[in-house]
Amino acid sequence: MSTTPHADETKSAETGGSTTHFGFKTVPEAEKVKLVHDVFEQVASRYDLMNDLMSGGLHRAWKQALIDWLNPPRGPRAYAHIDVAGGTGDIAFRLLERAGPNAHVTVCDINSHMLGVGRDRAEAQQFAGRVEFACGDAETLPFPDRSFDSYTIAFGIRNVTHIENALADAYRVLKPGGRFLCLEFSQVSVPGLDAIYDTYSFGAIPRIGKWVTGDGDPYQYLVESIRRFPPQERFKTMIETAGFSRVQYRNFSGGIAAIHSGWRL
Template sequence: MTDRPDDETVAFGFRRVEESEKQDLVNEVFSRVASRYDQMNDLMSAGLHRLWKDDLVTILNPVRGSSSYSHLDVAGGTGDVAFRILRAGGPNLRVTVADISPEMVNEGRKRAQIEGLSEKCSFTVGNAEALAFADKTFDSYTIAFGIRNVTHINKALAEAYRVLRPGGRFLCLEFSHVDLPVLDSLYDAYSFTVIPAVGKVVTGDGQPYRYLVESIRTFPKQEQFKLMIEQAGFANVSFRNLTGGVVAIHSGWRV
């Protein structure tokens, strides 16, 4: 299959699949790993994902005063990012988590109850490409390790712009492209051998993790993704590489 503009297939890892198939395939991946998702993140990144998410929250700098503040975390699944934002923000901060996987949302709701955050954090099953929220609803928007799994990145970016209030901030934390010659070969070797093997041991199935690694390699490079964010209407778009480009945080503002 080709990658022509009129081709009706999209990338699912290294494979090309029909547009109508991709979301179901992605949903299947996350339904199979939901109960061990956070544990696998620790193992796959040697705990670095915690530092990356902390950096994301630091850049967001959620309001700490008494003003009401509404934040949307998309593809937030288990609530890992949402809970960090709530702990960093003020008493009137409210976070809504939208994730297309019911299994991931259920994990998040259970965690919110355990951590006593249910009153400040709501969970909903929702598609990043068609959010069920009114225009100009949220003060800020985050998506961490999720946008590479959507079928149409441009639609997800357009929705992010739509639901943000003027002056609202968009932040995306995502695996990206390593820009250090030695690190990139080591990272490839680790990704395609260790991660699927660890996934099989922990969850009993290494195939979902092979897809997740492949999806990283097919995601746009930092500058290309920056251009896509600008094309969605965001201003002052920038990005910051972390760990040599293993991940990047992209930022933009709704005008």
Template sequence: MTDKTNEQDVAFGFRQVGEDEKQGLVNEVFSKVAARYDQMNDLMSVGLHRLWKDDLVTMLNPPRGQATFEHLDVAGGTGDVAFRILRAGGPNVRVTVADISPEMVAEGKRRSEAEGLLGRCRFTVGNAESLAFPDRSFDGYTIAFGIRNVTHIDRALAEAYRVLKPGGRFLCLEFSQVDVPFLDKIYDAYSFTAIPAIGKVVTGDGQPYRYLVESIRTFPKQDDFETMIEDAGFARVSYRNLTGGVVAIHSGWRV
């Protein structure tokens, strides 16, 4: 029998679960939606996720010349962000994708091969809280719509800092807290009714999307998350709201 004496409860959507239980529940969510994950993103965001990810890559600004640039994209299993980075940068940009879901990684590999990018994009199964890479390995780190799903956000941020080279940039694109009056009410109504319904139609199961909506509401507000990034050691920390705070891009630099 497992000793759970020291186990702490953590948020899984609106309910509390044991910290050793959460990762398995998150994995189950993404195993169900991997094949249609990006299609669902299109439907849920009315295509806006594409613009948000383009903004993320613009802020990263991967080099277009001959400079070598090693980038790590965490929780990016389908390759959507990684492919954008490769297309925006020069021939010496390389992206490693680390995602905890084998199903998402398999989908990313399939797409990478189909688009002729497999030689510049490596896919690995890995946990954001315990990355299997040496210290100071990467020039850049991105995580899009993934950090709210980790069990311990502070550990994921510490790992991001560890694997970045001095001068490397951390960028996180995440759903956030709407800061426009009345838009927050409309957004709530849409999130809790339309999104699970769309998920049920497209994937046959609306429950994973109910969790994803709930996880947005329990994620720290912009200023609180900014403080967490600073506590992890990053310098020049800032954030930029997009679409009235529906999402935010957080930035920090490894010193």
């Protein structure tokens, strides 16, 4: 895959302030949260469509694989799960369909528009009593230490400003023995597929996004953000550095997506 090297934070020579990446652009660090917020505000009502465009519809199978690997308990014991950056509730509802009757999911997202979609869906699917929605930043979750039995984040961690902070806070809010799982677009590992995927991603997705929604810019950013995300082995090391043990990953669709798993011991 033709990628631009992952950029860590830098210092702006002109302003002396911290900068970071927003897709392929370099922006002041303080502005990234708002820029990402604006992207997801535009696509909130079409979030599943967005992921269909980004993955060719495969995101549905990958999300099911995430739940399968998590394998939430189906018995009567209380079970607390947090899904971060999952405001529309897609992962939460899949988990609740699988887990036991005393499972409870907290969905935390920084974008109120995404959360609004999730609340409406929860009510429509009669999950309202088993799921709650909270507005919060993945880097500083508004929950006490050791609050949850498991943590998931799907297609969200590449959008945070400091990935290492989000991983550290995931570790903080998990109980000892808790499970961390991250589903994210990743680095293609099959020769030949990378060129096809690049052509589709940069050539087709923004154009389709503009045709469907009237604006291709959010889709351009999302494609670029995938290319800036650390490859599988590097991300595995970052998870281990955050304190997690038994870290491993599984590639899907030739590495277009990967699920990383770790445990707080």
